[in-house]
Amino acid sequence: MxxxxxxxxxxxxxxxxxxxxxxxxxxxxxxxxxxxxxxxxxxxxxxxxxxxxxxxxxxxxxxxxxxxxxxxxxxxxxxxxxxxxxxxxxxxxxxxxxxxxxxxxxxxxxxxxxxxxxxxxxxxxxxxxxxxxxxxxxxxxxxxxxxxxxxxxxxxxxxxxxxxxxxxxxxxxxxxxxxxxxxxxxxxxxxxxxxxxxxxxxxxxxxxxxxxxxxxxxxxxxxxxxRKGRFGINGIRVLPQFIVKPHDEVMKEVTRMRPSMKKVGMDFGFEDSYNAVIRMAIDHDKKYLYIYWEYYKNKMTDDKTAEELAEFKKTRELIKADSAEPKTIQFFKQNRFNMEGATKFQGSRLQNTKKVKRFKKIICSDNCPNTIYELKDLTYKKDKLGEIIQDEFNIDAHTFSAVWYGLDDYEVADLKGGGMASGASAW
Missing domain, CATH: 3.40.50.300 (P-loop containing nucleotide triphosphate hydrolases)
Incomplete structure (x- = not known):
């Protein structure tokens, strides 16, 4: 045969x-x-x-x-x-x-x-x-x-x-x-x-x-x-300007930032989702966002998380957190954390996503593996017609939510108009 x-x-x-x-x-x-x-x-x-x-x-x-x-x-x-x-x-x-x-x-x-x-x-x-x-x-x-x-x-x-x-x-x-x-x-x-x-x-x-x-x-x-038979990223990246640099290089830039340009955001989670805390610094003139520290754990009760984040009680850094969890925020405040709920409104997911996209560069320390994993190749979900959904993504990116909350009281310059971007910007 x-x-x-x-x-x-x-x-x-x-x-x-x-x-x-x-x-x-x-x-x-x-x-x-x-x-x-x-x-x-x-x-x-x-x-x-x-x-x-x-x-x-x-x-x-x-x-x-x-x-x-x-x-x-x-x-x-x-x-x-x-x-x-x-x-x-x-x-x-x-x-x-x-x-x-x-x-x-x-x-x-x-x-x-x-x-x-x-x-x-x-x-x-x-x-x-x-x-x-x-x-x-x-x-x-x-x-x-x-x-x-x-x-x-x-x-x-x-x-x-x-x-x-x-x-x-x-x-x-x-x-x-x-x-x-x-x-x-x-x-x-x-x-x-x-x-x-x-x-x-x-x-x-x-x-x-x-x-x-x-x-x-x-x-x-x-x-x-x-045609090429290769693995890769399927879909449109949410943050194409996201890059990773060695931690020492990132910290050289971060240390020269004004204290008012340093932000902390926190997303809450427990079973399938995660407690994610992100420290960021903003170069307002260049419109660069630096991410230089992360905390990322799940299945942690609030008291255990508070123990592991005890350094924030000493530094008194303002943590902007998910306002959908008022009881958790109150717990942290009672334990001497400087924590507030971030502003949430109908359409805030989309506006927060657009805000982050306005940074010319998002530079992440290689000491933040979970942030890199979630944000580097984050892509938009698509509807039945194949059109992207601008506030839904291929994964539940907890670090992205933490970034949103940390930037709650900051607006990135709208490059289209040259002024400050408002919540109603048409980006």
Missing amino acids: EKEVNPHFEDFLFDWNQKFQFLVGGYGSSKSYHVALKIILKLFEEKRTALVVREVYDTHRESTHSLFEEIIEDLGLSHKVKCPTSPLQVRFPNGSKIIFKGMDKPVKLKSINNISLIWLEECSEIKYAGFKELLGRLRHPTLKLYMILSTNPVSEDNWTFKHFFKDNRNKRTVLDDEELYKKRTIVVGNTYYHHSLADDNLFLPESYIDQLEEMKEYDPDLYRVA
């Missing part, structure tokens, strides 16, 4: 040295096709039960199941390998079989046993909890275990990037994705990485690649994903 394949996938088809195999690439690169072919070859070689998973079960019929069926017919094996649709399966003459499940029906995962090979197709659509649940389902008394994950790249805040590449918040790096784009295939520990592009698929018409190239003009985000 002979089968023509794309050269970039030849080694991948027969490499079973690592437990995890992570394939990422652009549109039309043929990664899904070669994953399916690889599984077919393996299941002919060894009697196994393979599990193919997508987030939504009903999408299997027209995607993964039909792909297996297509390859089996192309190999001339449809008289030996059966592809029933009720239930969706692929059955081999040696007793091997492929079953299909969706994470939208997790109860049905509990009934499966002796799974030695799992393929997560479009794994970025599956939740991280689902990935960990599937790891627990990957078990067999004798056979070596494998998990194959394939996806188009998405945002760097997706779990696939954090788990297999970099998690900036937790300062964990497994592999620099730029190294993968350069080397194309690489092994790190027990994970085999594979990167592919439409150019690697020799069976694609040139017109398809031309269509991908056209995306560069009208949708740069999609071009990065579809």
Whole structure:
């Protein structure tokens, strides 16, 4: 039996040295096709039960199941390998079989046993909890275990990037994705990485690649994903002027600022949200905002937080806090903190966002990892029509709220009019 394949996938088809195999690439690169072919070859070689998973079960019929069926017919094996649709399966003459499940029906995962090979197709659509649940389902008394994950790249805040590449918040790096784009295939520990592009698929018409190239003009985000096959920031950044500098450099600038240009803001949180305190300094002439100190913790009672922020009682710095928590503010005031509630009104989220955007530069100390994580790549949410929502973001950025509150009694010059920006500015 002979089968023509794309050269970039030849080694991948027969490499079973690592437990995890992570394939990422652009549109039309043929990664899904070669994953399916690889599984077919393996299941002919060894009697196994393979599990193919997508987030939504009903999408299997027209995607993964039909792909297996297509390859089996192309190999001339449809008289030996059966592809029933009720239930969706692929059955081999040696007793091997492929079953299909969706994470939208997790109860049905509990009934499966002796799974030695799992393929997560479009794994970025599956939740991280689902990935960990599937790891627990990957078990067999004798056979070596494998998990194959394939996806188009998405945002760097997706779990696939954090788990297999970099998690900036937790300062964990497994592999620099730029190294993968350069080397194309690489092994790190027990994970085999594979990167592919439409150019690697020799069976694609040139017109398809031309269509991908056209995306560069009208949708740069999609071009990065579809044509270049790269992770990155999906959407429009809220603070494109945000930069990070070494702490010593930032403090050189901060120490020369007038006391009246130093601000502190605090956002309250407990279970899923965070207590975030930010110290800032403003260069009023240059319209630069410096962020040089942060406090960021959750699951802290008010008395414990007050203990950890005790230095503010000595410095008597004014803390502008979330006025939606008057009881908490009162507690801190009773414990000798100089704290006030920031002004809130209908539309204040939007006006506060516009205020921060008016700074020409926002310079953050590298000693503030949570601020960097939340603000550096903060993007706008979009509505159903794809239009940005100017006061909603991809994450709940507690440090951004703290910045809003800290700047409560300061207005940035409106560059359009040259005067002081008011709450009704049309930015």
